[in-house]
Amino acid sequence: MARNPERRTALLDAAIEVLGDEGARGLTFRAVDARAGVPTGTSSNYFTDRDQLLSQVADRIFVRMTPEPGSLATAFRPEPSRELVVELMRWLARRMAAERTCYLGLFELRLEATRRPELRTQLTKVLRADLDFNIRTHIESGMPGDADTVRLLYFALTGLLFDHFTVPGLHGDRDLDDLIETVVSRIVPEA
Amino acid sequence: MARNPERRTALLDAAIEVLGDEGARGLTFRAVDARAGVPTGTSSNYFTDRDQLLSQVADRIFVRMTPEPGSLATAFRPEPSRELVVELMRWLARRMAAERTCYLGLFELRLEATRRPELRTQLTKVLRADLDFNIRTHIESGMPGDADTVRLLYFALTGLLFDHFTVPGLHGDRDLDDLIETVVSRIVPEA
Numbered sequence: 388m389a390r391n392p393e394r395r396t397a398l399l400d401a402a403i404e405v406l407g408d409e410g411a412r413g414l415t416f417r418a419v420d421a422r423a424g425v426p427t428g429t430s431s432n433y434f435t436d437r438d439q440l441l442s443q444v445a446d447r448i449f450v451r452m453t454p455e456p457g458s459l460a461t462a463f464r465p466e467p468s469r470e471l472v473v474e475l476m477r478w479l480a481r482r483m484a485a486e487r488t489c490y491l492g493l494f495e496l497r498l499e500a501t502r503r504p505e506l507r508t509q510l511t512k513v514l515r516a517d518l519d520f521n522i523r524t525h526i527e528s529g530m531p532g533d534a535d536t537v538r539l540l541y542f543a544l545t546g547l548l549f550d551h552f553t554v555p556g557l558h559g560d561r562d563l564d565d566l567i568e569t570v571v572s573r574i575v576p577e578a
Numbered sequence: 579m580a581r582n583p584e585r586r587t588a589l590l591d592a593a594i595e596v597l598g599d600e601g602a603r604g605l606t607f608r609a610v611d612a613r614a615g616v617p618t619g620t621s622s623n624y625f626t627d628r629d630q631l632l633s634q635v636a637d638r639i640f641v642r643m644t645p646e647p648g649s650l651a652t653a654f655r656p657e658p659s660r661e662l663v664v665e666l667m668r669w670l671a672r673r674m675a676a677e678r679t680c681y682l683g684l685f686e687l688r689l690e691a692t693r694r695p696e697l698r699t700q701l702t703k704v705l706r707a708d709l710d711f712n713i714r715t716h717i718e719s720g721m722p723g724d725a726d727t728v729r730l731l732y733f734a735l736t737g738l739l740f741d742h743f744t745v746p747g748l749h750g751d752r753d754l755d756d757l758i759e760t761v762v763s764r765i766v767p768e769a
Contacts, residue, residue, distance in 0.1 A: 410603040410689065491692060497744040498601065498685055511745045518748070535760050538749070539734060542761065546736030553688040554702045557709070558729070569726050570733065574764060 389432040398423050398430055399447040402440060406492035411499035414441070442509040445496055448489045449513050454482065459524070467529040468578045473571045476544065477564055483548055491552055531578045543570045580623040589614050589621055590638040593631065597683035602690035605632070633700040636687055639680045640704050645673065650715075658720040659769045664762045667735060668755055674739055682743055722769045734761045 389395075401423035405414050416430040419440070423429070434440040454462070462478060465471050483490045500507040522537045547566055550557050558566060580586075592614035596605050607621040610631070614620070625631040645653070653669060656662050674681045691698040713728045738757055741748050749757060 408693070410601050410686075412601040412603045491689060494685065494689055495601075497740070498682060498689070500744050501682060502599070507745060511747050514741075514745055514748055535764070538757075539761060539764055542735075542737030542741075543730060543733040544737070545740065546733030549688070549736065549740075550705075550733075553691050554698060554705055556702045557705055566729075570730060573726070573730055 388435070389429075394425075394429075395433050395443075396447070398425070398433055399444055402444045403448065403451075403488055403492045406444070406495045407488040411441075411495045414444075416440070438503065438505045441496060441499065441503065441506045444492070445506070445509050445513055448493050448496070449517060451489050452482065452486055452493075453517075463524070463528045467531065469531055469572060469575045472530055472540075472575050473568050476540070476567045476571055479544070480548060480551075480563055480567060484551075487552060490548065494549065531576045532574075536575055539574050540571065543574060579626070580620075585616075585620075586624050586634075587638070589616070589624055590635055593635045594639065594642075594679055594683045597635070597686045598679040602632075602686045605635075607631070629694065629696045632687060632690065632694065632697045635683070636697070636700050636704055639684050639687070640708060642680050643673065643677055643684075644708075654715070654719045658722065660722055660763060660766045663721055663731075663766050664759050667731070667758045667762055670735070671739060671742075671754055671758060675742075678743060681739065685740065722767045723765075727766055730765050731762065734765060 398419055402414060402419045405418045405422050409418065415437070416434070417427060419430045420427050430440065434443065462475055463471075496506065497510060500510050518538070518541060521541065522534045525532070525537045526534065544567075547563075547570060551563055551566075561569075589610055593605060593610045596609045596613050600609065606628070607625070608618060610621045611618050621631065625634065653666055654662075687697065688701060691701050709729070709732055712732065713725045716723070716728045717725065735758075738754075738761060742754055742757075752760075
């Protein structure tokens with residue numbers, strides 16, 4: 388296997404673009420090579436098979452979507468409160484919008500996982516690590532609510548953001564910030 | 579355009595199976611004909627183009643997922659309460675599980691809608707009709723909560739069911755009935 392890490396990352400980022408344009412079924416070594424502008428056959432030097440490519444794409448999506456530790460520490464600095472959770476969720480949604488192709492690519496991968504057990508195992512692992520991290524951070528920082536508060540926020544934000552990205556007109560004149568405030572203020576108890 | 583309604587429905591149901599197996603990008607006239615076991619060229623007599631096929635698939639998914647009016651009336655017969663909302667959401671989830679291919683096909687279509695404005699318009703229309711119907715039914719039947727209660731239930735159930743269908747091990751030993759009860763009891767106020 389080829390080991391140039393920058394090249395591998397560039398191939399994975401190209402794979403995420405292919406996911407966005409063509410869906411999971413269009414994600415082939417050939418399509419990745421073409422999108423990355425490298426000679427046909429390059430991807431097959433970096434990934435043993437399509438399952439390995441898909442798993443590493445999943446990992447790469449989470450790396451790109453996870454905030455820097457420094458920006459997270461800053462975000463959690465104010466006094467814990469329901470209002471701060473609203474601000475954090477709005478900040479998170481803006482991050483997702485900035486990485487829209489990644490966020491939608493994750494949905495493509497999750498649908499593909501219904502057909503590929505190895506990908507399902509990998510996605511379960513990264514999604515659980517992410518959810519556990521969010522639960523731990525919420526509780527350790529003294530935010531109001533418990534583990535199920537965070538789980539419920541995660542469920543609702545998934546539905547809300549998927550609407551926002553795929554059918555943005557569904558909720559009429561309710562914009563994203565308004566919907567996030569509604570969701571958080573009904574799920575998170577007062578401090 | 580050919581007009582045999584049973585044949586059209588059979589083609590749309592075959593299209594939903596193709597969506598489940600191949601994703602939206604695999605949904606071609608040729609694939610639908612093959613899946614329906616009809617001569618190649620049949621679908622092109624029923625749908626002017628791929629956009630029309632996709633729109634009619636979206637409509638068909640909602641027809642299959644919508645409960646019969648009779649079963650809905652029965653479901654809403656008991657005294658309105660938070661506990662009844664829990665039971666209704668569990669019943670809804672079992673329906674979605676029974677129509678798993680439809681439910682996941684709707685996600686495939688929503689991702690495809692990010693690339694096809696006509697499909698996005700159609701999906702926005704059917705999803706809004708469905709959400710408006712759910713809000714109206716909830717309020718008219720005297721269930722506790724308001725329009726945003728229903729909107730929030732819809733967001734959270736979307737996230738929860740998408741986990742259940744794509745990464746069923748994500749929430750460990752929390753089964754679907756347990757998670758639904760948690761979601762409803764934290765979103766819906768006591769009667």
